[in-house]
Amino acid sequence: MNIIVIGATQGLGLELVKIFSKNGHKVAAGTAELQTPASLASIEGILVFPSDVTNEEQVKSGVSKCAEFFGEKADVLINVAGVLLPSDRVNNIQDCDVAVLRKSFEVNAIGAIIVAKSFYPAMKEGGRVFTVTSEGTGLKSCGTWIPCYALSKTAATKVSGVFNASVTDVDFYSVHPGRMNTEMGRQTAQIEATETAESLLRVVNGEIPITRENWYINYKGEPMEL
Numbered sequence: 001m002n003i004i005v006i007g008a009t010q011g012l013g014l015e016l017v018k019i020f021s022k023n024g025h026k027v028a029a030g031t032a033e034l035q036t037p038a039s040l041a042s043i044e045g046i047l048v049f050p051s052d053v054t055n056e057e058q059v060k061s062g063v064s065k066c067a068e069f070f071g072e073k074a075d076v077l078i079n080v081a082g083v084l085l086p087s088d089r090v091n092n093i094q095d096c097d098v099a100v101l102r103k104s105f106e107v108n109a110i111g112a113i114i115v116a117k118s119f120y121p122a123m124k125e126g127g128r129v130f131t132v133t134s135e136g137t138g139l140k141s142c143g144t145w146i147p148c149y150a151l152s153k154t155a156a157t158k159v160s161g162v163f164n165a166s167v168t169d170v171d172f173y174s175v176h177p178g179r180m181n182t183e184m185g186r187q188t189a190q191i192e193a194t195e196t197a198e199s200l201l202r203v204v205n206g207e208i209p210i211t212r213e214n215w216y217i218n219y220k221g222e223p224m225e226l
């Protein structure tokens, strides 16, 4: 399959690139960097391209690079790009820094839309677009922790549902990846990012069946509560 991973420099994105290319898929890796990050430099046979999800022009130019690399449309896109900014870990909403709120929405929510809308025309009929969001994004799920991140991921989660309501030729999914031991998730980790990547490989390969009616899922392919 032709697979695009956006947000591939580290954490889950990097593990996905590794496991997809090891399993015979053709992989294009989008990163926030202009140069190929060291983490991706040694992986053979992949395309690495700049794709800061807040930069629509750069993302669109990535679409052309992927089309040229694959020589056809893509089967799967997984957008993993996300930020959880330091002050958001300590401030409640009444004390939040609006610059942090804006940045969280820019990357996590608006970035999700920029990626989905830019790559949609480059997806095969029946292709699948996965946006990695989070857990606890239901409207009734209101906690105090990481408010800028939580609100932006709630918006991002709904992006897939709105796309599915709007188009029928590509399926859109929002995915909770589990609490992973990465730069972002270290404090609350329950699993390694490799476990999530292995499971998402099975989802992508069709070993774990999913349907667009249940478009908000966890990394095991199980429906999440909206």
Ligand SMILES: NC(=O)c1ccc[n+]([C@@H]2O[C@H](COP(=O)([O-])OP(=O)(O)OC[C@H]3O[C@@H](n4cnc5c(N)ncnc54)[C@H](OP(=O)(O)O)[C@@H]3O)[C@@H](O)[C@H]2O)c1
Pocket (backbone or CB within 6 Å): 006, 007, 008, 009, 010, 011, 012, 013, 030, 031, 032, 033, 051, 052, 053, 054, 080, 081, 082, 083, 107, 111, 132, 133, 134, 135, 176, 177, 178, 179, 180, 181, 182, 183, 184, 185, 186, 189, 193
């Ligand atoms: N870890 C968890 O427990 C957990 C739980 C729930 C949801 N998630 C979500 O899962 C996803 C992966 O998280 P992770 O734990 O692997 O986090 P991570 O290790 O912090 O990795 C985040 C990735 O996003 C990239 N990124 C950040 N801003 C970007 C931008 N503007 N454009 C393109 N890429 C950008 C980063 O690239 P650079 O390194 O180059 O900045 C990095 O590769 C995120 O969306 C996160 O919100 C994680």
